[in-house]
Amino acid sequence: MHVPSKCRVCREPAIIDLPRHNANFCAEHFLELCRRQVTKAIEQWKLLDHDDRILVAVSGGKDSLAVWDLLIELGYRADGLYVGLGIGDYSDVSADHARAFARSRDLHLIEISLRGEYGYDIPTAAKATRRVPCSACGLSKRHLFDKAAIDRGYTALVTGHNLDDEAAVLLGNTLRWEIDYLARQLPLLPARDGFPKKVKPLVRLTERETAAWCVVRGIDYLVDECPMAVGNKHLHHKATLNAIEAESPGSKASFYLNFVERMAPLLAGRLADDREALGTCAECGAPTSGEVCAFCRLVTVASAHERVPVELVTRGRR
Ligand code: Q46
Ligand code: ZN
Ligand code: ZN
Numbered sequence: 001m002h003v004p005s006k007c008r009v010c011r012e013p014a015i016i017d018l019p020r021h022n023a024n025f026c027a028e029h030f031l032e033l034c035r036r037q038v039t040k041a042i043e044q045w046k047l048l049d050h051d052d053r054i055l056v057a058v059s060g061g062k063d064s065l066a067v068w069d070l071l072i073e074l075g076y077r078a079d080g081l082y083v084g085l086g087i088g089d090y091s092d093v094s095a096d097h098a099r100a101f102a103r104s105r106d107l108h109l110i111e112i113s114l115r116g117e118y119g120y121d122i123p124t125a126a127k128a129t130r131r132v133p134c135s136a137c138g139l140s141k142r143h144l145f146d147k148a149a150i151d152r153g154y155t156a157l158v159t160g161h162n163l164d165d166e167a168a169v170l171l172g173n174t175l176r177w178e179i180d181y182l183a184r185q186l187p188l189l190p191a192r193d194g195f196p197k198k199v200k201p202l203v204r205l206t207e208r209e210t211a212a213w214c215v216v217r218g219i220d221y222l223v224d225e226c227p228m229a230v231g232n233k234h235l236h237h238k239a240t241l242n243a244i245e246a247e248s249p250g251s252k253a254s255f256y257l258n259f260v261e262r263m264a265p266l267l268a269g270r271l272a273d274d275r276e277a278l279g280t281c282a283e284c285g286a287p288t289s290g291e292v293c294a295f296c297r298l299v300t301v302a303s304a305h306e307r308v309p310v311e312l313v314t315r316g317r318r
Contacts, residue, residue: 005024006024007024007025007026007029008021008023008024008025008029009025009026009029009032010026010028010029012026013026014026015027015030015212015216016030016212018033018209019249020206020245020249020250020252020253021033022249027216030212030213030216031213031216031217034070034205034209034213035070035073035074037204037205037209038067038070038071038074038201038202038204038205039074040204041187041201041202041203041204042074042201045186045187045188045260046188047156047187047188047199047200047201048071048076048156048158048199048201050075050076051155052076052077052155052156052197053077053079053153053154053155053156054071054076054077054078054079054154054155054156054157054158055078055079055080055081055110055145055148055149055152055154055156055157055158055196056068056071056078056079056080056081056158056159056160057080057081057083057141057145057157057158057159057160058080058081058082058098058101058102058109059082059094059098059160059222060082060093060094060095060096060097060098060101060221060222061094061097061160061221061222062160062207062210062211062213062214062219062221062223063160063161063162063165063202063207063210064080064098064159064160065097065098065101065160065214065219065221066160066202066205066210066213066214066217066219066221067158067159067160067201067202067210068080068101068107068158068160069101069105069213069214069217069219070201070202070213071158071201072105072107078107078158079107079108079109079110079154080098080102080107080108080109080110081109081110081111081112081144081145081148081149082094082095082098082099082109082110082111082112083111083112083113083114083140083141083144083145084111084112084113084114084115084116085114085121085122085137085140085141086113086114086115086120086121086122086123086124086310087121087122087123087133087226087227087228087310088123088227088310090222090224090226090227090228093222093224094222095111097220097221097222100220101219101220101221110148110152112144112148114140118140118299118303119299119302119303120298120299120302120303120305121307121308121310122136122137122140122228123228123308123309123310124302124305124306124307124308125137125140125298125301125302125305126228126308127305127308128301128302128304128305129298129301129302132230132232133228133230134228134229134232136298136302137228139294139295139298140295140298143286143293143294143295144295145157145159146194146195146196146286147284147286149196150194150195150196154196155191155196155197156196156197156198156199157196157197157198157199158199158200158201159198159199159200160200160202160210161200161202161203162202162203162205162206162207162209162210163202163203163204163205163206163207163252163253163256164206164207164238164241164252165207165234166185166187166200166203166256167237167238167241167252167253167255167256168234168235168237168238168241169185169234169237170182170185170255170256170259171237171240171241171255172233172234172237173185179267179270180270182259182263182264182267182270183264183267183268183270183271184271185259185264186260186264187199187200187201187203187260188200193277193278193287194278194280194286194287195287203256203257203260204253204257206252241255279291281293281295281296283296284296
């Protein structure tokens with residue numbers, strides 16, 4: 001990548017060019033810009049208070065480690081939660097990155113193993129349910145993150161979703177006019193019966209920026225993509241948005257940020273309708289509209305299924 005000339009702020013040599021800001025930055029002023037964008041998101045949408053006890057969903061990838069690092073730097077109290085998905089080497093290596101980061105900063109990392117505590121892993125769950133792995137995986141992670149936050153008294157659950165993630169999901173939901181999903185696609189979902197407050201502080205930063213944050217800060221993150229992301233439509237939507245962004249820098253940010261500002265308020269009624277009273281799961285006590293929640297049903301099916309060797313479903317990856 002050709003990085004032209006000088007930092008916009010100090011005129012020292014630049015380390016990164018950011019076309020959407022029409023500027024280049026040195027390491028110090030790039031970090032400053034990232035802190036400013038996260039602070040702006042937190043203030044603009046009242047995402048977090050300094051009193052919050054924060055639980056960060058940590059995968060070992062760039063976004064979750066960057067958001068944890070940024071929140072600590074900005075003076076918040078935040079622990080991490082890592083869920084072991086049992087996706088072969090990928091999970092082993094991602095756990096190593098999460099642990100190494102926590103150790104390096106003396107932070108508390110909670111670990112939950114799907115296989116150890118619930119008797120299944122994601123490859124087996126995908127086979128047992130005959131659905132794409134991301135479906136069982138997303139359901140498992142959502143349930144376990146929510147449960148850990150509620151059970152352990154955290155007041156906010158933070159995820160590392162960045163601008164590229166949110167814009168790609170927004171594009172997918174818009175292409176299908178998924179109104180109920182659109183209504184929920186916000187940087188803040190307040191707590192409600194049985195669910196913690198859910199917060200996405202990185203939505204003003206692109207994935208290139210979160211990766212650069214980690215590189216400049218010396219954070220060793222897992223670069224490999226999950227080998228089970230087969231058929232994940234978000235990747236296609238990200239590529240489409242990148243093509244638009246290359247032609248017209250700033251499009252991605254205006255697509256998502258203007259949605260939040262102008263469109264989401266018009267959908268607020270749908271969000272309220274969605275909030276009909278929920279019952280509690282007969283098995284685990286989590287909020288659900290049925291008798292037994294989707295996670296408990298998944299555990300029953302997946303833990304009874306014969307374990308699937310990871311190699312079979314990861315296209316020959318080691
Ligand atoms: S870990 Fe799980 Fe992702 Fe892998 S199986 Fe899909 S959802 S792609 S963030
Ligand atoms: Zn500078
Ligand atoms: Zn349940």
